[in-house]
Amino acid sequence: MTRYKRKDPEITRRKFINAAMGGTVAVGGISLLSTLGTANPVFRLTRDKMPPLKGDVLVHAEESKEGQIIKVSELSDQLVRAWPMGKGEDGSNVIRKGDPNNILALFRFPKGQLVAPTNLEATVDGEIVAYSDVCTHAGCSVADSDQGDGMKCPCHSGQFDPKRGCIVTGGPPPRALAQLPVQLDGEQLVVSDFFLAMPYPYIAESEWESFKKEVEEQLA
């Protein structure tokens, strides 16, 4: 099973900034600017590293079909991995796999099986749901459980229930897999907003909120 680990220099830089800010508070009197220097103060992500964004189309992530648009008829209670695909600065399609933490898990359950705390408003007809596929414990890619009862992480046996908001049902993960709002646009599944909760590797809501703001400002 593939293990996706963050090595994104932009994220690393953000974490460095956060660490630097903490350090600045700790030592007092040392300004953030003097800690960071002024050489590259501007946050900037390339489009392939941006998180799933409103309007992105969901495409297959499995190697044999990578980039092909996912059809509703291909979805079932078995996990289908997806990437969000958006537009580059030149208007061409860009699969946002530059950040491996953008990998997604899609399911389609019979009506009535998706229940709280799944946000049903963020599903397609209460049947199709999307989550981050990155384990909130240490970032491994989560798979279908071989027992047929939800999802299981191959690294330390974390378990999640995709019918109940991907809450943790076993093992060490500290929180649920983040749900991604999706909707149908013709035959295509498209993203309708940011993740509803902070995805891996974030550990503080404030960090996730400021990251979203930075992305929005960059796109404005």
Ligand code: FES
């Ligand atoms: S990375 Fe998933 S349980 Fe540890």
